[in-house]
Every structure is written in C-alpha cells, then in structure tokens.
Amino acid sequence: MLNPIDDMGRELDAKFTLEKLPDGFALTVESRGGSDHGPNRSRNKNYIDGILLHLKRMAEHDMRLDEIQVASAQALRLPESERVVWPDGYPRPLKMAGVSDFSDLRLAIGRQSAAFQNTSNSTGNNSKRMKLIVRSSETAAMTMDQLEAIFTGRSGASVWTEAPTSDEEKLRERVANARRAARRSSAKGKKPPNGQNDVKRVSSSLERFVRDPNVIAWVLEQAAGSCEACSEKAPFQREDGEPYLEVHHVRPLAEGGPDTVDNAVACCPNCHRLLHHGSGQEKLRQSLLERLGRLKDWPQKPMA
Ligand SMILES: [Zn+2]
Ligand SMILES: [Zn+2]
Numbered sequence: 505m506l507n508p509i510d511d512m513g514r515e516l517d518a519k520f521t522l523e524k525l526p527d528g529f530a531l532t533v534e535s536r537g538g539s540d541h542g543p544n545r546s547r548n549k550n551y552i553d554g555i556l557l558h559l560k561r562m563a564e565h566d567m568r569l570d571e572i573q574v575a576s577a578q579a580l581r582l583p584e585s586e587r588v589v590w591p592d593g594y595p596r597p598l599k600m601a602g603v604s605d606f607s608d609l610r611l612a613i614g615r616q617s618a619a620f621q622n623t624s625n626s627t628g629n630n631s632k633r634m635k636l637i638v639r640s641s642e643t644a645a646m647t648m649d650q651l652e653a654i655f656t657g658r659s660g661a662s663v664w665t666e667a668p669t670s671d672e673e674k675l676r677e678r679v680a681n682a683r684r685a686a687r688r689s690s691a692k693g694k695k696p697p698n699g700q701n702d703v704k705r706v707s708s709s710l711e712r713f714v715r716d717p718n719v720i721a722w723v724l725e726q727a728a729g730s731c732e733a734c735s736e737k738a739p740f741q742r743e744d745g746e747p748y749l750e751v752h753h754v755r756p757l758a759e760g761g762p763d764t765v766d767n768a769v770a771c772c773p774n775c776h777r778l779l780h781h782g783s784g785q786e787k788l789r790q791s792l793l794e795r796l797g798r799l800k801d802w803p804q805k806p807m808a
Contacts, residue, residue, distance in 0.1 A: 505534070508557050509657040517547070518554025522651050528639035529651055531558060532575055536631035551631045556610050561654055562638065563600035565667065566674075570597045571637040572613060574620045579632075589616035597639075641706070642667040647698060664697035670706045713757045719765055720751045727770035732796060733788055734775050750776045754792060760805025767802050 505519045519534040536551035538544035548554070562569060573579070573587040580587070590596050591612030603609055618630035643651075645668045652658070654665045663685050666678040729738050729747035738747030749770040755761025769792055771779065779785050793799050 506652065506656050508554050508655060510553070510557055511657070516550035516554050516557070518550040518557075519548055520554065520558070520655070522648065522655060524644075524648060524651075525637070525639070526644065527641075528570065528637065528643045529646070530635050530637045531655060532633065532635045533558070535576065535629070535633040548631075552610065552614075555613070555634075556606055557657070558636065558655055559600065559603070559606050559609060561657070562636075563603055563606075565654055565665070566599075566601050567638045567643060568597045568599050568640055569636060570639040572616070573635040573637070574617060575633040575635040576620075577633075578621060589613075589620055591616055641704060642669055645700065645704060649698065663695075668700060668704070670708065713763070715757075716763050719763055719768055722765050723751050723768045723770045724749060726765075726798075731772035731775050732769045733771040733779070733792060736772060739772055739774075748773070752776050752779055754789060754799055755802035755804065761802045766798055766800040769796065769799070 505521060507515050508518060508520065509515050521532045521534075523530045523532070533551065533555055534548050536546075536548045538546040559569075572589050572591075573584070574589055575587065591609060592615070594609065594612060598609075613634070614630035617632045617634060620632070650665050650667075653663070664682060665685070666682045669675050669678065724746075726732075727749055729749070730736065731738070731749060738749050740748050742748050750773060751768050751770055753761045753763070754767050754769060757763060761767045775788070779788055782788070793801050
C-alpha cells in the first residue's frame with residue numbers, strides 16, 4: 505500500500521496500489537471510512553485529494569484514462585464488465601492532458617461511485633474503492649518503479665519517469681522534461697535510469713521520401729570531399745574510402761523543396777546537424793544560398 509505525497513511534500517492519508525497490466529496499468533484507491541469522532545477510526549481521510557492528485561499526475565504524463573471500475577467488496581462479486589462506470593459528459597477514453605477542471609472530473613467520478621449499486625436503504629457512498637485503468641503501449645513499457653515514482657511523488661524513488669515513445673517530437677519534449685527533473689533533484693539524478701532491455705517496435709505509416717541517387721552523386725562529386733558549408737575536409741572516410749559527407753536539402757523535402765541539385769548541398773555531419781537543429785541554421789542557410797551560385801531559394805510549400 506502506498507500513500508501519495510502532494511506537490512507541497514505532504515504525505516496524504518489516501519492508500520492506493522498499482523498493478524501492471526499487459527497493456528498498461530491499474531491504480532486502485534482504497535475507500536474512505538470511519539470518522540475522526542465515531543467509534544471507527546477514520547481511514548484514508550484524504551481520499552478526495554488523493555484521487556485529484558492521481559488524475560493530475562496522469563495528465564502531467566500525458567496518459568489516457570481508459571476505464572474506471574468500482575472495486576468495493578460488493579462490486580467485486582459481480583462480473584468485471586458490470587463494475588465499470590464512467591463520469592457523465594466525459595469522452596472515453598479520456599486524454600488527461602485535455603482536462604481543464606480536475607475537481608469537476610473528480611466530482612463526476614464520485615457521483616458514479618455513489619450511484620453504483622446504491623440500494624434504497626443506504627446512502628450512496630461517493631468514496632468507494634475505485635480502480636483507474638490506463639492503457640497504452642507507452643505505459644505498458646513503464647516499470648513499476650517509474651509508476652510508483654509518478655504516483656507517490658516520493659523523493660528517493662526514481663527521478664526518471666518519462667515514458668518511451670516512437671514519436672520524434674514527443675521524444676524531444678520528454679528528454680527536456682527528464683533533464684529538468686534531473687536538475688531539480690541532483691541527488692536522485694545520480695542513479696541512472698534502468699532503460700529498456702526489451703525495446704518495442706511499432707510499425708509506422710511514416711511516409712519516406714523517395715530520393716534520386718543521381719542528385720546525391722552529382723552534389724558529392726561537386727563537393728569533391730569538402731563540406732560546402734564550412735569548407736573543411738570530410739571528417740573521415742567511409743569504409744570504401746570515399747570521404748564521408750551528407751547531402752542536405754536547403755529547402756527540406758518536408759517543406760516542399762525539390763530533390764534537385766539547385767536545392768542540395770554536401771556537408772559534414774556537424775554542419776548538417778547545425779542546419780537542422782542549430783540556433784544559427786537560418787544564417788547558414790542564407791550564406792549557402794549566397795555562396796553557391798547553383799542554389800535557388802525555393803519557397804516553403806504547404807504539403808498536401
Ligand atoms: Zn561543415
Ligand atoms: Zn538535411
């Protein structure tokens with residue numbers, strides 16, 4: 505049993521458990537019960553804040569809530585499909601990063617909890633034991649350690665909580681998140697991430713450009729072993745003895761540039777990376793256009 509620690513560092517009285525599923529994970533929050541004044545001592549008195557915190561942390565990690573089950577002793581006697589509830593007015597599955605009002609979502613879940621199997625002789629309890637299920641290949645790839653670190657918010661647990669992804673842009677974003685987290689917690693950052701021994705593949709429908717080898721050959725011949733951007737010799741030779749240079753499209757194919765010699769330059773790997781990712785990429789692009797008479801400044805075209 506775990507208790508979450510809120511963003512102020514306070515441990516909440518709101519027990520929960522985590523369970524890995526083949527396609528994601530389940531987070532079960534224990535019910536609230538008793539009272540501070542009655543004969544039964546209160547338990548999980550921060551139930552509401554605990555759920556709120558879990559929902560927010562799902563959003564912070566771009567998770568998608570897929571299913572909610574009532575997991576009270578009474579509900580567990582029913583077949584699984586009959587334990588499922590869903591908050592009114594929310595799409596299912598629910599992309600948590602798109603939720604604007606977490607209190608409203610929590611209330612809507614509470615109403616479902618109260619309404620569930622409510623018999624007329626009892627008042628509906630809106631703080632039942634509940635199971636929140638998140639499914640995705642990304643969360644399936646997370647370790648128990650990572651899940652615990654996210655949902656307990658416990659310092660000392662791993663700081664490396666970003667999920668693997670095959671999406672380049674998300675990957676860059678998550679690298680930046682992980683670096684920020686590592687810098688925030690210098691001590692925790694010392695333990696390296698576990699990484700993944702079993703790396704998943706996704707088949708991608710990513711379109712690739714069909715490039716003309718003649719254009720590449722012509723541009724490489726023209727460059728004659730030196731980078732057309734910095735004029736330095738190629739940094740090393742290929743195994744066949746050819747100088748290693750890369751051919752870059754001054755107006756990228758993805759921006760509608762043509763695969764022609766008036767749009768292609770041969771450059772060393774450093775300059776090539778700079779042209780794609782460097783802060784001076786536009787400056788270098790302009791200087792190439794000015795220096796190499798064959799180049800044409802092709803306009804950016806929206807892609808179909
Ligand atoms: Zn260069
Ligand atoms: Zn390029």
